Amino acid sequence: MGIPWRLPKIQLALLLFLVYLSSLVTTPLLQLIFHLGLVLGSVFIFDYLFLKVRNIQPFLLSAALVSGLIIALLADPALPFYKIILICALAMFSKNFIRVGNSHIFNPAGFGLFLGGIIFTFTVSWWGVSYQRLFPFSITSIILFLILITPGWISAVRMKRYRIIIPFLLFYSFFLLLITGRFDFELLSNTLIDPTALFFAIVMLPEPMTTPNKPFRQLIFGTFVAILAVIVSMPIFSDQSLGFNLVSDPLILALLLGNLVFFKFK
Numbered sequence: 001m002g003i004p005w006r007l008p009k010i011q012l013a014l015l016l017f018l019v020y021l022s023s024l025v026t027t028p029l030l031q032l033i034f035h036l037g038l039v040l041g042s043v044f045i046f047d048y049l050f051l052k053v054r055n056i057q058p059f060l061l062s063a064a065l066v067s068g069l070i071i072a073l074l075a076d077p078a079l080p081f082y083k084i085i086l087i088c089a090l091a092m093f094s095k096n097f098i099r100v101g102n103s104h105i106f107n108p109a110g111f112g113l114f115l116g117g118i119i120f121t122f123t124v125s126w127w128g129v130s131y132q133r134l135f136p137f138s139i140t141s142i143i144l145f146l147i148l149i150t151p152g153w154i155s156a157v158r159m160k161r162y163r164i165i166i167p168f169l170l171f172y173s174f175f176l177l178l179i180t181g182r183f184d185f186e187l188l189s190n191t192l193i194d195p196t197a198l199f200f201a202i203v204m205l206p207e208p209m210t211t212p213n214k215p216f217r218q219l220i221f222g223t224f225v226a227i228l229a230v231i232v233s234m235p236i237f238s239d240q241s242l243g244f245n246l247v248s249d250p251l252i253l254a255l256l257l258g259n260l261v262f263f264k265f266k
Contacts, residue, residue, distance in 0.1 A: 009062040012154040016069040016203070022147045023128045025140070027077065035077040035084075036069075042088035043068035050096035063108070063209075067091050070109035070204065073128035075116075087116035103209045105263045110204055110252045117248025124249040129199035135190075148195055152202035161206030163215050167222035168201050175230040200251045210259045212266045221262050229254035 004010060023032060047064035051057070068088065075087055091112030095104045098111075113124050132144040156162040173191040177183055191197065205211070205225060212218050233250035 004060075007062065008154050008158045009066055011158070012151055012203075013062065013065045013069060015151045015154065016066065016073070018150065019147055019199075020069060020073060020128060022132075022144055023073075025144065026131055027127075031077055036072050038081060038084055039072040039075070039088060040065070040068045042085045043071070043092055046089045046092035047095065050092055054096060063095065064092065067095070067109040067112075071112060073199075074109070074113055074124050074126050076122070076125035076127055079120075079122065083116060083120050083122070086119070087112040090115050100263060103263075105210065106256050106259045107204055107207050107210050110255050110259075114248050114252045114256060122248065124252060126196045126199070130196045132195040134193050145193075145195070149198060149202065152198075155202050155206045159206065159208055161208070161211065161218065163218035164206045164211060164222040165201050167219050168205055168226045169197065171223050171226035172197060172201075172229055175227060179230060179234070197251070200255075204252075205255060210263070212262055214266070217262070217265055221258055224261065225254045225258040228257055 020032070020036060043064045044061055047061050048058050071084075071087055071091060075084055089112070091108040094106050094111035095108040098105050116122075117124055129148060132141070132148040134141055134145045152165070156165055169192055173188055176191055177188060180187070205222070212221050229251050232253050
């Protein structure tokens with residue numbers, strides 16, 4: 001049996017790989033190869049082992065592939081290899097064992113990155129999806145930005161998750177403006193096309209297994225995560241006085257809390 005290229009997850013993985021390849025403009029090729037190999041090797045091994053523990057026959061590990069590509073784009077390649085491996089193990093543990101019925105509760109990549117950040121006291125770097133800024137305009141900036149948003153075709157159109165993506169971006173931008181006290185078009189537009197927020201909104205936020213299926217609940221979910229993301233980004237949550245990160249990443253924490261609140265309301 002060949003690879004089912006028409007599956008949304010397979011197409012999403014191909015587009016995420018394209019985003020990863022575009023990182024050649026900022027990162028040496030050998031470092032990219034080693035980092036991606038370590039991440040994908042780890043997620044495949046742990047997913048395979050955990051599926052065996054659950055007495056499930058492994059097949060086409062496409063979900064692990066997507067999670068691995070997200071981790072590769074967000075986890076700093078300079079992290080020690082054992083930290084990368086633990087992030088991958090936590091992600092696949094979440095996918096396989098933190099479940100209700102036939103679906104996992106948390107976004108696996110988000111879970112691994114967030115808990116790994118808590119354990120090892122690092123923040124998620126978003127290194128592979130933070131440099132594609134549209135301004136100042138150039139041929140290179142336009143191409144890189146378009147590559148970054150190509151996965152949105154899968155999540156918004158193929159998976160019909162635009163009701164999650166659009167409310168999140170609008171409310172996230174609005175509330176960020178509200179807490180900064182600035183209401184100008186330039187700041188609003190920069191927030192709406194911020195590469196990190198865009199990647200989060202079109203790739204991580206609308207994962208079908210951990211988000212509502214009903215249209216109205218999708219609207220509420222996107223809005224809820226946007227408000228939470230702004231709240232947990234406030235300075236009180238970045239206090240290091242306890243000796244560890246209270247919040248290793250506000251966007252990912254908001255996503256995981258949204259997953260937890262909405263897993264019974266799909």
